[in-house]
Every structure is written in structure tokens, then in C-alpha cells.
Amino acid sequence: MSFRILPVKTLLFLALCLSGRRGLASAPELKEQPKKIAVIGAGIGGTATAYYLRQEFGPEVKIDVFEAGTVGGRLATEKIGSDEYEMGGSIIHPLNLHMKHFVDLLGLSACKDVPGKMAVFDSEELIFEESDWFIVNFLRMLWRYGFNFLRMHMWVESLLDKFMRIYQYQQYGYSFSSVERLFHAMGGDDFVVLANKTLGEAMLEAGFSQNFLNDIVIPVTRFNYGQSVRINGFVGVISLSAMDSGLWAVNNGNKRVCSGLLYHSRAELIPAQVTSITFKLRPIKSGETVSLYEVSYTGESGSAHSMYDIVIVATPLHQELSKIAFSGFSPPIVSHFPGHYKQIVTTLVHGVLNTSFLGVTNDPSGFWVSNIFTKENKDISFYSLSSVDPVHIPDNYVRPPASAKKVWKLFSSQQLSEAQLGQIFLSWDAVRERKWLAYPIYMPPHQRPPFLLHDRLYYLNPIEWAASSMEMSALSARNVVLLAHHRWHGQESKIDQEDLHTRLRSEL
Ligand SMILES: Cc1cc2nc3c(=O)[nH]c(=O)nc-3n(C[C@H](O)[C@H](O)[C@H](O)COP(=O)(O)OP(=O)(O)OC[C@H]3O[C@@H](n4cnc5c(N)ncnc54)[C@H](O)[C@@H]3O)c2cc1C
Ligand SMILES: *[C@@H]1O[C@H](CO)[C@@H](O)[C@H](O)[C@H]1NC(C)=O
Ligand SMILES: *[C@@H]1O[C@H](CO)[C@@H](O)[C@H](O)[C@H]1NC(C)=O
Numbered sequence: 367m368s369f370r371i372l373p374v375k376t377l378l379f380l381a382l383c384l385s386g387r388r389g390l391a392s393a394p395e396l397k398e399q400p401k402k403i404a405v406i407g408a409g410i411g412g413t414a415t416a417y418y419l420r421q422e423f424g425p426e427v428k429i430d431v432f433e434a435g436t437v438g439g440r441l442a443t444e445k446i447g448s449d450e451y452e453m454g455g456s457i458i459h460p461l462n463l464h465m466k467h468f469v470d471l472l473g474l475s476a477c478k479d480v481p482g483k484m485a486v487f488d489s490e491e492l493i494f495e496e497s498d499w500f501i502v503n504f505l506r507m508l509w510r511y512g513f514n515f516l517r518m519h520m521w522v523e524s525l526l527d528k529f530m531r532i533y534q535y536q537q538y539g540y541s542f543s544s545v546e547r548l549f550h551a552m553g554g555d556d557f558v559v560l561a562n563k564t565l566g567e568a569m570l571e572a573g574f575s576q577n578f579l580n581d582i583v584i585p586v587t588r589f590n591y592g593q594s595v596r597i598n599g600f601v602g603v604i605s606l607s608a609m610d611s612g613l614w615a616v617n618n619g620n621k622r623v624c625s626g627l628l629y630h631s632r633a634e635l636i637p638a639q640v641t642s643i644t645f646k647l648r649p650i651k652s653g654e655t656v657s658l659y660e661v662s663y664t665g666e667s668g669s670a671h672s673m674y675d676i677v678i679v680a681t682p683l684h685q686e687l688s689k690i691a692f693s694g695f696s697p698p699i700v701s702h703f704p705g706h707y708k709q710i711v712t713t714l715v716h717g718v719l720n721t722s723f724l725g726v727t728n729d730p731s732g733f734w735v736s737n738i739f740t741k742e743n744k745d746i747s748f749y750s751l752s753s754v755d756p757v758h759i760p761d762n763y764v765r766p767p768a769s770a771k772k773v774w775k776l777f778s779s780q781q782l783s784e785a786q787l788g789q790i791f792l793s794w795d796a797v798r799e800r801k802w803l804a805y806p807i808y809m810p811p812h813q814r815p816p817f818l819l820h821d822r823l824y825y826l827n828p829i830e831w832a833a834s835s836m837e838m839s840a841l842s843a844r845n846v847v848l849l850a851h852h853r854w855h856g857q858e859s860k861i862d863q864e865d866l867h868t869r870l871r872s873e874l
Contacts, residue, residue, distance in 0.1 A: 399423050400675035400854060404661050405431045405633070406640050406690070409439025410455075411826045411839035412680035413624040414464070416631035418847035419678075429631060430672065432663055434639035437628060438621030439681070441836070444798040446716050446773055449756035453712045453800045455620055455836050460612035461526060463533050464840035465623070469616055472626035477759050479613040482736030486585045489745040491725030494581060495735060514578040518606060521572060525560070525603045528553035531867055532841060538870060539860050541848035545814045545832050547862050548845065549600075557600070561832050562811045565602025566595035585739030589750040591834075592710050592779060594742055597808035601833035619757040620836065638665030643677055645694035645820065659823060676850055680826045680843070682707065683815070687803055695820055703815045705831065707803035713776045714754070715787060717794025719768045731769040747786045748778040771795075805834035817846055824850055 403419055405412045408431050416431050436442065443450040457479065458465050469476055483496035494510070496503055507515040531552050542548035549557045560568055565587065569579060583606065584594050590605040591597055597605070616622055628635060644660040662671040681688045683703050692699035721730040724738065736753040740746045753765060754775045766772045771793075776782065781799065814831040817824055829842035852860045863869070 399427055401426075402428045402430070402672070402674045403676045403678070404659070404672070404674040405429065405678045405680055406661075406688075407431075407439060407679070407681035407826075408433035408437040408624060408628060408635065409680065409839065410441060410620075410624055410836045411843050412439075412678075413437070413627040413631070414468070414840045414843035415678050415680050415826065415847060416633040417468075417627040418844050419850075420631040420633070422847050422851040429633035430636050430674075431628060431633045432636045432638055432640045432661070434637075437635065438624045440802065440804070441619070441621040441624060442800070443619045443621065443757055444714060444800065446714060446796050446798060449773075450619060450758070451714055451754055451756060451773060451775070451798075452615065452620060453714070453798070454802060454804075456615055457608060457613045458615060458620070458836060459607055459610065460614065461530065461607075462835075462837035462840075464844065465837050468623045468627060468840070472623065472630060474622055474626060475617040476614040477617045477757075479615070480736075480755050480759065480763070480765050481611075482753065482765065483734060484609075484737040484739060485724075485735040486581060486739050486741060487724055487746070487751075488741045489743045492735070492738070493741070498734075511575065511578045511582070514574055515582075517572075518574065518578075518583075521569075522603055522606050522610075525553070525557075525600075526607060528557060534870060535866050536841075536844050536848065539848055539852075540863055540866060541845050541852060541861055543818055543849060543862050544816050545828050549832065551863070551866050560599040560603075561601075563599055564596050564810055565599050565605075568599035568602065569595070580741065584742050585750075588742070589737070589739045589777065591805060591808070592708050592749050592777060593808060598810040598812065598832070601808055604833040604835060604838075615757065617758060623836075636663065636665065638663040638670075640688075640690055641669075642691040642693060643679075643823065644692075645823075646673070648673075657821070676822045676824070676854070678824045678826065678846060678850065679819070680839075682803075682827045682830065683825065684806075685803060692819075699819050699823075704813060706807050708805055708807045709779055710749075710802050710804035711778050711781050712800045712802065713778065713782055713787075714796075714798040715774045715776065715791060715794050716771065716796040717774070717791040718771050719774060720790060720792045721768055723790050729769070731767045733768040735768075736765065747780075747782060748776045748790075750777050751775075751790070806831050817842075817849060818853075822850070822853070 405415050412431055416429050419429050440454040442453050444453050485492040485495040529552055535551060546558055549561055566579060579595055587593055587595060587597055587605045590608055640661055640663045642662045646658050646660050647655045648658055650656050658673040659677045660671050660673055683701060684705055684707055691701050721733050726733055738751040740749060752775050754773050812831045815825060815828045817828060819825050824846045826842045826846050829838050
């Protein structure tokens, strides 16, 4: 008898192994790690993804990051003389905890925003100008806008409070399959509705005055997103939070975070353009089939392709931004989702400002305003004009006054002509320009693509339709990696949970 038991046990064991393999092959619910993961895009979203992938899936998995352009993506600098300046994403909010964590982890440092004053330009003069004195500002604001300013701060703060819950959820490993679910977890229906209506509607409902919207809120949203209060309420709040103090940037350039994360994750950077992602069934030894994603790409040394267990797309699938074809999927996946990205031209000018253009009659050496926002007005060719500091700020740096030749940054929708620059500047000796498809054109209510495009194919950038910023990309990276991890291991209880806020509070 014992003679027969052994083979039966062995057979059983083998059968288990085989069915185990099959389980892994068709739907990977066994606790074996994936072997190869591809990330497409090496901006802050893609590089943060690589970092979190290494953290969640361990040291063995091979991570390839494809980048068609330069590491950093929309985080990029330009040189004028010996100094570099941010051309894309530049300011970071003090409550952006993922960005803060990356900077600490990578041994980088933050440089604090050099304090400056803001003003609002209406095509003829500055209609609102901050003074050096807090009490003067306060009284001026009170006089013109009543308690709108104060209330705005409280309104923004109460919404940011809810937003901050996401960090706790992620700390506990919770993830969400769509932007709506994520928003619902943070602030319930109110939050979903906020992201589904315009900032103008939301603020008027909350009792803010139309005057305040026109004079202050629109100029700020023009500065941050090149759009008016027709943007959704959530991105509007993010935009208004940029008026808080304590804003910062990464010393030597924000893009350093991307190269740092890439290095830290020990991912391989493949400098190539991904042209297509194909869903493939492949026979394996046992006669079973395994499903994989084939990523085809074109680099300097020609075209090639590789197979992956998991693919994460970390670049917008809109317009001509990414040009990735999806094949073999049923239902099919489109390469361009509906919705457009806003063209923004960043122009750096090293020159002397013509303060008369702004209607300023005092001596320019006493003009210290560093951020000039603009009202919505067809006669103004730019959204904003700011005095900018280099990405590395030396000790005892003093920002020069407007009478000195220095670097100004303009955001506009179109390239600025020599004639237009000639109105704004008395003279200049260097101009740098960069055209972006910068962020979504927000026209709520939005249809946002899902984070999950297919079984093990994920997409990071739907988050941009809630708000586009470095922190949002990082937050989406963490979410998508957790989602990929839980789905791979069949941990449904960590996905799309309701009422986390109260549950986590009672767990503490
Ligand atoms: C002018 C401007 C000002 C901004 N200001 C701020 C700010 O002050 N603060 C802030 O937080 N945010 C700001 N933002 C927004 C912020 O920069 C972006 O939200 C963020 O950088 C997006 O990062 P990402 O990784 O998601 O996308 P991206 O940075 O766009 O990265 C995508 C990468 O994928 C690559 N890629 C695309 N297609 C392919 C392909 N087929 N194969 C391989 N690689 C591909 C691209 O080359 C790119 O490098 C600003 C943006 C702009 C343009
Ligand atoms: C978003 O707005 C649209 C149109 O106003 C509406 O049909 C939809 O129900 C809204 N969704 C949510 C979640 O509020
Ligand atoms: C400066 O701007 C004012 C007002 O727009 C204009 O009249 C003047 O000609 C400009 N000066 C120069 C030198 O361009």
C-alpha cells in the first residue's frame, strides 16, 4: 500500500503545481511576483511609479522605463548665462507630502520661494497691488472685497484638509480604481460634485462675489492653468492654494527628483518611443497559455519589442502627446481619449521691464512686485509676468529691483512676437522659449478615463483631469502601483473601500 501512496501524493502535488501555474498564467492570483513590468514615460509620474513598484514588488522584478524625450518630461530647465530656470512645473505646495518625501529620500534639498508681492494688471494699470505691510494689505482687501479674501483662505483650507486624507489611505495601502472613487473616499459626494462643476459656480454658490472672482480668482487661475473660472472646482482650489505661503521648489531643478527616483528604483531606462502595446496569448511548456503585453518601441538603434506582465502608461493619451497604438484588446482601447490639452508658451526674457507699460509711474527701482497676474482681457497678450529666480539660489541672494536687467517669465497661449516683447521690455539680450501642451483644458463635467485600461494595463494620467500637478502625478503613481499590487495578489479588500475616513479613525 505504501508503495502506491507515494506516487498518488506526488501526482497530487504535481497537479497542484500545475493548476497553480495555470492560475498564475491566466489570472495571477498566486503569491508569486511578476517578472517584468514596463512603465511608459519618465516624467514625475513614471519615475514615481518605478520607485513605488520597487517598493511594492520587491528586488527581483525587472522594471523598464521607456522615455521618448528627456527624463523629467514637463519638468525642465533652460539656461540663461550660467543660471538655470524652470520652464515647466515650478512651484510645490508645503502640503505636497509625496514630493517632500522624495526630496528627503533622495538627499535633495528644497529652496524656499523668495518672498515677493503680487499685483493684478487690467491692460492699463495695476488694479490690485500687495504692499509690504500686512495690515495695509488686510485693510485694502477688506475695503475692496469685504471678507472674500479671508473666507477664501478658510474655504481652500477646509477642502485641502479633506484632500490630505489620501495620504493616510495610501499609508494603509488602500487604492482606488477611478478618480471618482478616490475623490469620494476623500470628501464624499461633495468632493465629487466639486470636481464636476466649475470653480465659478462653486464659489458663487459659496457666497463669493463676482467682483472678487473677476479681480482676484480669475487672474490666479490664468497664472496657474491659463484658464478662467470655467475650470473645475477642485483644480480651482489647487490653483488658489498657490497663494499660500511656504511654496518651494527643488534646489537645482525639480527634474532632479525624476532622475533621482529612477536611479533609486534600479529601473532600466530605455530611451525609446513606445509605438504600440499588444495583448498576446503565449503557449507555455505545460500546454497552457499565458497572457502578456508586448511593448513595441523605436529607439536610436531601431525598433524592438519586449513582453511584460504588467504595463503602466504614465503619459497623457490625448492629442499627439503619446502616439501609442493598442492592439489585440477586446473591447478595443483608443489611443486618444476625448479632451484636449492647453497650449502654453513659457518665455524667459533677460531684460529691463518697461514699468510704464504696467501703468506704474513711480521710479522702477522702487517697484518690487514679482508676480503680475492679469485680468481676462483681449488686449493682454500674456497670462502672467513674473520675476524669477534661478533653480539654485546662492546665499545672501537678493532679488534685483525692476530697474535692473533680470530674468522675467511670461506664460501665454501663443508665441510672443518681438513687437509684443518690445511693449513690455525696454531692452533685452536673451530670450528662451518653450511650447507645451501643458495640462488639460478643463470644461467640467468631465469624462475621465479609468486607471485600469485592461487586466494588468494601468494608466496614471486620468488624475490630471481632476488637477494637473507634480504632486497629483506622484499621488496617482502610488495609487496605481497599489492597485496593480492588490489586483496581482487578489487583495480585493484594499481596493475601492467606502467610508475609510471613519474606519481608519476607529482603528487608531
Ligand atoms: C508651463 C507649466 C507650468 C506648470 N506649473 C506647475 C507648477 O508650478 N506646479 C506643479 O505642481 N505642476 C505644474 N505643472 C504641471 C506639472 O508639470 C505636470 O502635471 C507634471 O509634470 C506631469 O508629470 P507626468 O509625469 O504625469 O507627465 P510628463 O511630465 O508629461 O511625462 C510624460 C513623459 O512621457 C514621455 N512619453 C510620451 N509618449 C511616450 C511614448 N510613446 N514612449 C515613451 N515615452 C513617451 C514624454 O516624453 C514625457 O517625458 C506645470 C506644467 C507646465 C507645462
Ligand atoms: C456631473 O455633471 C453631470 C452634468 O451636469 C451630471 O449628469 C452628473 O450626474 C454629474 N456627476 C456627479 C457625480 O455629480
Ligand atoms: C514703455 O511703455 C509705455 C506705455 O505702454 C510706452 O508709451 C513707451 O513707449 C514704452 N517705452 C519704450 C522705451 O518702449
